[in-house]
Each structure stands twice: as structure tokens, then as C-alpha cells.
Amino acid sequence: MRIASFNINGVKARLSLLCDWLAEARPDVVCLQELKSQDESFPREAIADLGYNLAIHGQKAFNGVAILSRRPIEDVSRGLPGDDGDDQARWIEATVPGESGAVRVCCLYAPNGNPAPGPKFDYKLAWMARLKARAEALLAAEEPAVLAGDFNVIPQDEDAARPEAWAEDALGRPESRAALRRILHLGYWDALRVLHPAERLYTFWDYQKGAWERDDGIRIDHLLLTPQAADRLTASGVSREMRGRERPSDHVPVWCELEI
């Protein structure tokens, strides 16, 4: 089962790019972030026509996440637990049955957190703490699960072309990195890094200042696997060429292959 994550940066503005990629790459499951669309205006038909079932958690103008799957989508849950007052659409999870067993797929869009320090950075760190709590509960189930999405955290210096440029940014600050490490240290595996330990891997290039042309990228989109999922990992990668297409997102898809 091939599972991909893609921060689409506006699903309506990016519909033709998304449909082209779905038809070419044919991922079994896709986690989308930054829909910037309400449920009612989400382009369901075009995606359903390509053979995908849909579970959407949208919001007006900002955020928004969705799971697309060629297989059935079961037991959908919307919203990250831990704060009933949080109405930002940043989390959707569901079970996808495979040929041998099933996988719990969690699609997440972590807060950007800039400017830091400040209230937005506080919200980011509080959200990451809630993510850790959910990640802990998932581990206790001892089943294959994937945390897939835009974590808005650069894990280590080697995950940025110019790490020094991000040292004070919410995406690269030590507090953000520590929050991600706390989740990894529970027992999660970085599906990209575990198979590509020494590779230059970026998933985001800013629209500004010719970041793409200069390969001034960062790796902030991640696939974290429970041990039961990591045991079945056979391949992973970054669909880098997507950044060079017409009207691209500023992110590209990341994917992994699980024997499920």
C-alpha cells in the first residue's frame, strides 16, 4: 500500500495538478493539507472520478485536511483531541483496510507558529503536545499507523539547505525540534530518513526569492510510522519534480510503501 502526504496549498487552485499526479502516481492513500476550502466547495467529483473515496475536514479560507483512498475509508475521526476550543481544521484520521491487515492513517497539518516567540508559537507548541498525546495512544494499540503530514518542523540541520536561516524561525527553533523529537522518541520511525540516511531531502521551497531555482529547500513534511508499520516499510521517497511543474504548490508529495 502506497501512502502519500501532500500539502496542496489550495485544493481548488491546484485541482489539475492534483488530478494529473493522482493519475500518474496512483497512490493508494493520500493525505492532503492546506485545502483552503470548506467541505461544500471541495472538488469531490473530479477526485472520485479517479477512483478515490474521500474523507474531508475543511474550513473557510485556511487550513483543511483530507484523506483520499482507493480502498474503503473506515472509522473517520475529525479534530485533534485535547482542546475542545480549538476549531482549526488540522487533523483527520481513519482506518484503511489492506490485503493483509489495516493501517490507521492520521493526516495532520501542524501550525506554522510564526512569528516566534508569540501567541502563534505558543499555539504551535501546545498543538505538538496534543499530537504527542494522540501519538502515545496510537502506539498503545500496537498496530500499523502512520502520522502523515506537514509538521512544520525541520528535524535537523541536514534537513535544510541553509539551516542558519531557520534557527530563529518557528520551523527551526530548538523548542519545535524538541517537540518533534519527543514524538519520535516514543518509538516512531521517520519513513524517509530511515531509508535515506545521508540524502539531501527537501519537501518545501518558498515561492519567494527564487528558492526553488537555488534549491533553497527544507524538509518539513513527514511520514512517522509505528513499529508495526515500520516493520512493513519497503520504500519511501519525495516527488521532487512536482515543484518544477506549472502552478505548483510550495510543497511536494512525500510517500512510503507498506506491505499491508
Place this chain on the structure above:
DNA sequence: ATGGTTGATCCTCAA
């Protein structure tokens, strides 16, 4: 030091 880009919605904000 500034400005550079994009999308969605309301003439600004979030990224």
C-alpha cells in the same frame, strides 16, 4: 534594510 510570492476573501491575512 527591504522586498520578493501565492491563495482565499474581503481590500488583509496566513503562509
